[in-house]
Amino acid sequence: MKKHSTLGEFIINNQSHFSGSSGELSRLLNAIRLAAKVVNHEVNKAGLVDILGAAGETNIQGEDQQKLDVYANDIFMQTLTKREIVCGIASEEEDDFVVIKGSNGNNDNKYILLMDPLDGSSNIDVNVSVGTIFSVYERITPKGQPVTKADFLQKGKKQVAAGYIVYGTSTMLVYSTGRGVHGFTLNPAIGTFYLSHPNMEFPRKGNIYSINEANYVHFPQGVKDYLKYIQKKVEEGQKYTSRYIGSLVSDFHRNMIKGGIYIYPTSSKSPKGKLRLLYECNPMAFLAEQANGMATDGYQRILDIQPTELHQRVPFFCGSRSMVSKVGELMGAYPDGADY
Numbered sequence: 001m002k003k004h005s006t007l008g009e010f011i012i013n014n015q016s017h018f019s020g021s022s023g024e025l026s027r028l029l030n031a032i033r034l035a036a037k038v039v040n041h042e043v044n045k046a047g048l049v050d051i052l053g054a055a056g057e058t059n060i061q062g063e064d065q066q067k068l069d070v071y072a073n074d075i076f077m078q079t080l081t082k083r084e085i086v087c088g089i090a091s092e093e094e095d096d097f098v099v100i101k102g103s104n105g106n107n108d109n110k111y112i113l114l115m116d117p118l119d120g121s122s123n124i125d126v127n128v129s130v131g132t133i134f135s136v137y138e139r140i141t142p143k144g145q146p147v148t149k150a151d152f153l154q155k156g157k158k159q160v161a162a163g164y165i166v167y168g169t170s171t172m173l174v175y176s177t178g179r180g181v182h183g184f185t186l187n188p189a190i191g192t193f194y195l196s197h198p199n200m201e202f203p204r205k206g207n208i209y210s211i212n213e214a215n216y217v218h219f220p221q222g223v224k225d226y227l228k229y230i231q232k233k234v235e236e237g238q239k240y241t242s243r244y245i246g247s248l249v250s251d252f253h254r255n256m257i258k259g260g261i262y263i264y265p266t267s268s269k270s271p272k273g274k275l276r277l278l279y280e281c282n283p284m285a286f287l288a289e290q291a292n293g294m295a296t297d298g299y300q301r302i303l304d305i306q307p308t309e310l311h312q313r314v315p316f317f318c319g320s321r322s323m324v325s326k327v328g329e330l331m332g333a334y335p336d337g338a339d340y
Contacts, residue, residue, distance in 0.1 A: 006195075010195055032173075068118050069093055076089075085111070097147070106145075110139055113136055116279040129249070135279070137154050153278075155307070182200065202320045207239050209242055210263065211242075211262075218267035220266055252318065255320070265315045278312065
């Protein structure tokens with residue numbers, strides 16, 4: 001694998017790994033690349049134009065939409081819809097999935113896309129990294145027919161590709177098609193992504209934990225026990241450090257490089273969890289497993305969960321294997337409930 005090859009070259013060189021490849025997945029990834037560059041341009045001038053703050057609307061989850069949420073969602077929708085690359089899209093910012101018809105009234109494309117257009121967008125106002133998360137599946141409805149909700153409610157282990165774009169001090173596109181995780185950094189001078197982080201992997205052991213400890217009193221007892229376990233290890237002289245940005249993409253990216261765990265559990269305030277299974281947890285879990293990490297809901301593998309609704313929430317424990325395993329061990333002491 002040639003480091004510093006372009007993302008376009010990398011996609012072309014690796015499309016032969018898919019049996020019966022028609023080039024559709026390559027075109028889809030290239031469209032995501034284009035949309036990412038457009039959103040990146042807008043993010044980077046956020047302090048100079050009227051793109052900061054709330055848009056005055058709420059999404060299906062009842063959360064205030066930021067202006068950049070709406071903008072990013074529109075850009076990705078337009079880029080993917082106009083090119084007729086996918087047959088359906090589901091977005092965290094949309095109430096329902098979107099059926100995409102071809103120019104002839106039918107759609108023979110075989111892929112659907114799910115996305116969180118701008119994860120952590122509330123951080124834009126204070127110049128903190130944000131990101132885009134995406135997930136790709138093969139449709140299960142017959143070609144030529146409109147997609148249905150069943151196409152989107154597939155288990156995470158059925159994903160054929162997933163990734164994220166982190167808009168930070170540099171902009172990176174990180175993705176996997178089931179053959180490892182690879183990161184590409186944008187050269188803004190010429191608008192090209194170059195392979196900068198081939199074969200990314202979580203260190204098996206880590207010492208970073210990412211959790212909003214201010215909610216400690218609301219956490220299930222298993223999570224409280226894990227935090228006490230860390231405190232005890234620190235007292236014994238082991239090195240642990242707490243790092244929490246509040247942007248899943250940023251926290252995940254740092255932990256994959258340095259070794260750590262991201263925790264967003266259920267709580268007495270959010271008994272089903274906060275993160276969305278389809279738009280956040282499944283794609284990140286796919287990447288984690290491809291990068292020698294783990295992802296669970298505290299009891300079971302995220303990728304084995306059968307979705308029941310488009311905006312389903314679940315608890316999320318993701319990162320270095322030893323750390324996720326330890327949380328699972330402690331959560332296992334409370335198999336009948338959260339025991340807040």
